[in-house]
Amino acid sequence: MPVNPDDPRVKRTRQLLMQSFMELLEQKKNIYSISVQDIATRATVNRATFYAHFEDKFAFLECWMREKFQTILKKRLPDLSISDMGSLRTLIQTVFDFLVRFRQYLNPGDRQFEPLFEIAMQKELYQLLLKWLREESNAPVSQEMVEATALVVSWGIFGSAVQWSRSPQNRTVEAMVEDVLKVVAAGLAPVMI
Numbered sequence: 581m582p583v584n585p586d587d588p589r590v591k592r593t594r595q596l597l598m599q600s601f602m603e604l605l606e607q608k609k610n611i612y613s614i615s616v617q618d619i620a621t622r623a624t625v626n627r628a629t630f631y632a633h634f635e636d637k638f639a640f641l642e643c644w645m646r647e648k649f650q651t652i653l654k655k656r657l658p659d660l661s662i663s664d665m666g667s668l669r670t671l672i673q674t675v676f677d678f679l680v681r682f683r684q685y686l687n688p689g690d691r692q693f694e695p696l697f698e699i700a701m702q703k704e705l706y707q708l709l710l711k712w713l714r715e716e717s718n719a720p721v722s723q724e725m726v727e728a729t730a731l732v733v734s735w736g737i738f739g740s741a742v743q744w745s746r747s748p749q750n751r752t753v754e755a756m757v758e759d760v761l762k763v764v765a766a767g768l769a770p771v772m773i
Contacts, residue, residue: 610687679745706734
């Protein structure tokens with residue numbers, strides 16, 4: 581039976597599972613070697629409880645990554661709102677910074693999870709941009725155009741950050757963020773007139 585994500589007990593259990601996972605990671609275990617049983621045992625719940633909340637370890641990891649990314653975004657962008665080019669710059673900078681820090685914590689055995697984490701982050705970025713564009717778009721364009729713009733811009737920001745984070749020594753983060761901001765601003769122009 582599906583759990584109600586708004587139920588306070590569900591929230592507490594999920595938080596306990598996330599906290600247990602973080603504690604296991606801090607013990608220098610890699611993501612690959614942490615099992616569902618390890619997480620459940622550390623959280624003092626049984627495996628059935630874990631599976632009542634998450635389909636499998638991959639669903640758990642996607643949720644974990646989304647929550648980590650949301651937490652950082654909320655710290656840098658209160659109310660997760662984008663109101664001007666300054667906040668758009670902050671969003672782009674946050675994506676770049678998050679990916680660089682994230683890569684530092686991946687062990688070679690954890691590289692298999694990289695696409696899962698990247699997709700989770702890109703989805704969050706897309707949802708944030710889509711919400712903003714729906715609220716702020718002044719141009720007489722269709723919802724499909726707004727959705728396409730959010731998709732292209734989110735992948736543009738995210739793809740640039742992923743590529744740069746793989747070899748950051750080639751350019752400074754500040755230079756990359758400024759260039760990406762210029763391109764993103766041009767991409768947003770049709771829906772933000």
